[in-house]
Amino acid sequence: MSFSPLDSALYGPMFTTPDMTALFRDDAQLARMLQVEVALARVQARLGLIAEQAAEQIAASALTFSVDLQRLQPGLLRDGVPVPALLGEWRAQLPEPARTALHRGATTQDIVDTALVLTLRDAHALLDAELHALMTVMAALAQRHRHTVMAGRTHSQQAVPVTFGLKVAGWLAPLVRHAGRLHELRPRLLVLQFGGAAGTLSALNGDGLRVASALAGELALAEALMPWHTQRDALAELAGWLSLVTGGLGKVGQDLLLLAQSEVAEVTEGARGGSSTMPQKSNPVQSELLVAAARMNATLLPALHHALVQEHERGTHGWQLEWLTLPQMLGLTAGALTRARHLLEDLNVNTAHMQATLDASRGLMLAEAYTFALTPLIGRADAARRVQEAVQAVLHRQAPTLQDALGGQDGIPASLPRLNEVDVLGASGELIDRVTAALDALQRQAG
Template structure:
């Protein structure tokens, strides 16, 4: 057993996802936070809130910045967030007036939330690309199967014959809807939630709207009319989306595992898992993992609904709960899409079913 199956040297190839995991490396987080600070300075310089010379110094410092991770770790343990320590390191290489201009009008939550939104948007695009590949694979399988009939099962009992295309639709159509939902939730899930110290954007002055628009445009995020420090429904929608992906693929995995039973034999699997005691077995490992990941995200998604309860203008408790849950849910969705694609390459209709 391990603390994280996603990064375990033993379980990582089963549950992990290197591409999705790259978005949750410390380096990726720090890079995104620094990018926010640069974008903020650029937008503020455009609006006349800071001097052009200050912006140039900030840009130069960011371009050559190498963080002291040990100091960041110690600072985070003390402050509960990484930003004060990160700013201290950035300012150490700046002239005094540029150091004062850095982070002007912002607060730690603005930086951390922007980094999260940027990285989660990247994750969503990876998942969307994989969902497209999976639905294309189902479409190809449907064309190959033609009018092939299989036995339908209701309440785990043989019912009546039906076209195999009906089963394929029940596996693929929910994933098509998941792709559509990404577009629906994107403006809220990938919003620039910036608000300054208490969420009123007062530190950005009279040009607050212009500055926010400028930062959002530079970072590829959605500008929203007011801060969303304590309004987390967009992130919960994202968590729901992760769970819908794993749930839909879990349905596919569960049906595949049932159809692969020796006594049923509607599907056949190439390259299944072996057994230490029964060498004849061809275990449907991928199908089982899809079910596991679906149940995992279905469990965690309730925690994100708990994280909706931010007391007053900012919650340290609810906010940090998101940091624990969302990356794991994203990793599970990544593992599910990776596993689903691999499973589709190994599945086919069993020979006795090729009729009709």
């Protein structure tokens, strides 16, 4: 196993997606750094700060410049970042005036952070698309099972009847909010980093803000209020969002794990995991992975909060904490979204077992409803006492069902209705419609 399973050829596909993995490959990251350097040269040429010929030479060289990772490693170990060694290799292949013009007025962190932001823009698009695809699947599943009655459970005990559609709507509602949060986060996250050595842009002799504004436009990024070398709140906010999303999906996985237990068997995964020695088993592996991703992101999140503690105008170790954690969190979130979608698309909902669970309760899940039904007839206190006595009679096998136990009591009015589970679903249907309508509105707004 590799240091991180996400980087493993064997384990990686369990936890992340090829598209997210591709964004964080070494060659992709270095290509982003070259992209930022080319954009910087172009805007400085446009502003008359370097020769047009220099910008053209830098742009042309970037198309053919082959980065040798092995040659960069000694410089990376020495400098702690790849940019100085990268620039040394690149300058050796550039003629004048491009050699002098390259990287003018920038600092290493400007290039690395802006390259990260460009990567996060692509990651944002991947996550947004997969989130909306999953929500569409959930909405369809909720509507398909809006009338599928099952046991509602509180404190892991059977409580009152609900519908499976309402349960799915409960999974969907937080994701609708998370989609809104991602949209709100975008302008705070996709922001240029350009400040020079200590965030003053002093190397550009009064032209720093003009260069920063033009560079932001060239890269289609927002212009920063000021350089954010040691202001890492947007990255921490993204990490919080990633943990929220995988936490919501972990709740889906946890529910499915419980419903898939052999004694319950109200759902089964379409792609069932097997055992090497017990052929009767159908392991809910996909649900397990959702829970694992949620717990891992919750474990990684504090590292991004620790990385907020930075020193003066340029930090020391906080940067490395981000490198060690944020890509993992993005990879886990992409994998969890895709896995959840496939899981719910193929989920087997065993409505017969759901009904069998209701039948086996012998009407006890109607206890609350009968208390309310009896209250206007005999008063609240007497109704609660009568229903409690009837519950005990059922539990002690003195009556086959709650309805029979109540019917056998003296003083129970003949006008008491005989209830069933469908009668006590409350606003379940309306709540499902409200959640799916909120998703429809969100998707219309997104275009």
